[in-house]
Amino acid sequence: DADVTQTPRNRITKTGKRIMLECSQTKGHDRMYWYRQDPGLGLRLIYYSFDVKDINKGEISDGYSVSRQAQAKFSLSLESAIPNQTALYFCATSDRSTGANTGELFFGEGSRLTVL
Amino acid sequence: DAKTTQPPSMDCAEGRAANLPCNHSTISGNEYVYWYRQIHSQGPQYIIHGLKNNETNEMASLIITEDRKSSTLILPHATLRDTAVYYCIVRSGGSNYKLTFGKGTLLTVNP
Numbered sequence: 001d002a003d004v005t006q007t008p009r010n011r012i013t014k015t016g017k018r019i020m021l022e023c024s025q026t027k028g029h030d031r032m033y034w035y036r037q038d039p040g041l042g043l044r045l046i047y048y049s050f051d052v053k054d055i056n057k058g059e060i061s062d063g064y065s066v067s068r069q070a071q072a073k074f075s076l077s078l079e080s081a082i083p084n085q086t087a088l089y090f091c092a093t094s095d096r097s098t099g100a101n102t103g104e105l106f107f108g109e110g111s112r113l114t115v116l
Numbered sequence: 117d118a119k120t121t122q123p124p125s126m127d128c129a130e131g132r133a134a135n136l137p138c139n140h141s142t143i144s145g146n147e148y149v150y151w152y153r154q155i156h157s158q159g160p161q162y163i164i165h166g167l168k169n170n171e172t173n174e175m176a177s178l179i180i181t182e183d184r185k186s187s188t189l190i191l192p193h194a195t196l197r198d199t200a201v202y203y204c205i206v207r208s209g210g211s212n213y214k215l216t217f218g219k220g221t222l223l224t225v226n227p
Binding site for chain 2: 004033035037040041042043044045048056058059088090092103104105106107108109110112
């Protein structure tokens, strides 16, 4: 089983609908992130959380909200989806960076969202 | 965090070394250089990182210039499976950080 699991993997929805993308991890990491990828634009950070009580906005948080239900779960919500939120969404986790820790991010397999 | 500049695309022959450059001229003393790659639409994968010294692991080597304003990721014997987008990222030191991905370099390894 994957260490970082995203659900759903694919979703088609309509404009104005509320959609939630879920991320769960078994790595025991305290940091979790949501990124969005559009063709040709690389990955852009939406929200990130350094622990359960710490949530921060990234580059493009407008139109999104998040919930860190537990250390292992970080959900991304689109309250009223619009077509330009059609994208590939990635969840990632990392451990607290220490001297011996690479600080690398571990990514899920992605959730492809289409808003019609 | 310092910005990075990478060429949008590069080609490499299979079996040859692939040298991917990255410019980070505004890097500051406590910022690390990280490299990730993304194969097709999969989640990005960590490759290597460094601060000042050159680094090598089982995947690649990272060469950082003495002034730290640029670096090169070297894949010593590129294979077709190395075709991917490679991201060079600079991040601050400390335990609280986030990674900002640019557009990266699309490396195409040709038979």
